[in-house]
Amino acid sequence: MELRSLGNTDVMIPEIGLGVWKYRGGAEPLQRGVELGAFLIDTAEMYRTEDAVGQAVKDLREKVFIASKVSGSNLRHDDVLRAADASLRRLETNFIDLYQIHWPNSSVPIKETMRAMETLVDRGLVKCIGVSNFSVGQLRAVRAAMSKYPVVSNQVLYNLNSREIEDDLLPYCQEHGVTVIAYTPLDDGRLAVKSRFRRSQGMKVMEEIAAQVQKTLAQVALNWCTSHANVIAIPKSDSVTRTEENCGASGWRLSEEQMRRLDEAFV
Numbered sequence: 689m690e691l692r693s694l695g696n697t698d699v700m701i702p703e704i705g706l707g708v709w710k711y712r713g714g715a716e717p718l719q720r721g722v723e724l725g726a727f728l729i730d731t732a733e734m735y736r737t738e739d740a741v742g743q744a745v746k747d748l749r750e751k752v753f754i755a756s757k758v759s760g761s762n763l764r765h766d767d768v769l770r771a772a773d774a775s776l777r778r779l780e781t782n783f784i785d786l787y788q789i790h791w792p793n794s795s796v797p798i799k800e801t802m803r804a805m806e807t808l809v810d811r812g813l814v815k816c817i818g819v820s821n822f823s824v825g826q827l828r829a830v831r832a833a834m835s836k837y838p839v840v841s842n843q844v845l846y847n848l849n850s851r852e853i854e855d856d857l858l859p860y861c862q863e864h865g866v867t868v869i870a871y872t873p874l875d876d877g878r879l880a881v882k883s884r885f886r887r888s889q890g891m892k893v894m895e896e897i898a899a900q901v902q903k904t905l906a907q908v909a910l911n912w913c914t915s916h917a918n919v920i921a922i923p924k925s926d927s928v929t930r931t932e933e934n935c936g937a938s939g940w941r942l943s944e945e946q947m948r949r950l951d952e953a954f955v
């Protein structure tokens with residue numbers, strides 16, 4: 689598994705992590721993923737999977753990087769502190785490696801939220817602060833609102849079928865050392881399965897490239913994400929076999945020509 693720096697820090701994270709939204713797989717897929725080097729697990733208070741993550745990593749906590757999120761409805765100062773406390777209890781741990789604001793909320797002053805997030809770091813309950821679903825303008829505001837610690841990541845929708853971030857958000861994050869955590873990197877599985885009916889031009893090209901490099905569609909789709917500077921991907925799978933497959937998206941690279949063909953085929 690190839691590693692990347694988290695933001696501008698010296699913390700190293702895997703380029704493929706494990707998402708657990710709607711996760712029902714129990715301990716085994718997560719433990720197998722960690723064993724294969726996908727040691728970042730992404731959950732959220734909203735997902736109701738923090739307890740499953742806590743159970744799965746109980747005996748390997750020091751090997752795992754836990755990312756969780758405070759909901760956009762909990763961004764008042766005291767609500768952030770309470771939400772973190774509840775997440776820590778469900779995760780059965782005494783710190784969260786990366787605590788992210790799940791969605792921006794314009795009705796709460798960002799300075800108030802970030803003051804609480806920084807307090808969590810001061811208290812050792814959170815190691816790093818991130819955001820999710822933030823635009824360039826919102827990222828600028830959050831960076832300006834922080835006085836002690838950096839924003840290390842922005843978790844956003846990114847896959848071959850959803851490339852809006854390429855206009856301005858991805859370049860901004862690359863320029864300012866903010867890791868992009870690509871969510872729904874398999875487009876909810878659509879990029880990972882061969883269509884039996886009419887295939888799009890994109891899927892035809894992806895099948896050709898998968899055959900060339902002798903990888904699966906999921907592995908090509910994930911490698912396309914992580915071939916971009918500063919980007920890691922967090923596919924979700926309930927299955928051990930598919931988790932193993934997704935981990936096999938690391939350790940090799942699509943060529944520049946293959947990247948160009950995919951970029952052009954998925955417009």
Ligand SMILES: NC(=O)c1ccc[n+]([C@@H]2O[C@H](COP(=O)([O-])OP(=O)(O)OC[C@H]3O[C@@H](n4cnc5c(N)ncnc54)[C@H](OP(=O)(O)O)[C@@H]3O)[C@@H](O)[C@H]2O)c1
Pocket residue numbers: 706707708709710730731790820821843844870871872873874875876877878880881906922923924925926927930931933934
């Ligand atoms: N911050 C946010 O607002 C936000 C929003 C959405 C998601 N996320 C995060 O991103 C993670 C991943 O996104 P996602 O769950 O929306 O979508 P995804 O990872 O793109 O796709 C998950 C779907 O693909 C299937 N799948 C996984 N690996 C596969 C493979 N190798 N071959 C075939 N099918 C495969 C899964 O089925 P099986 O489970 O049956 O394998 C599941 O149905 C989430 O779990 C969550 O942590 C964050």
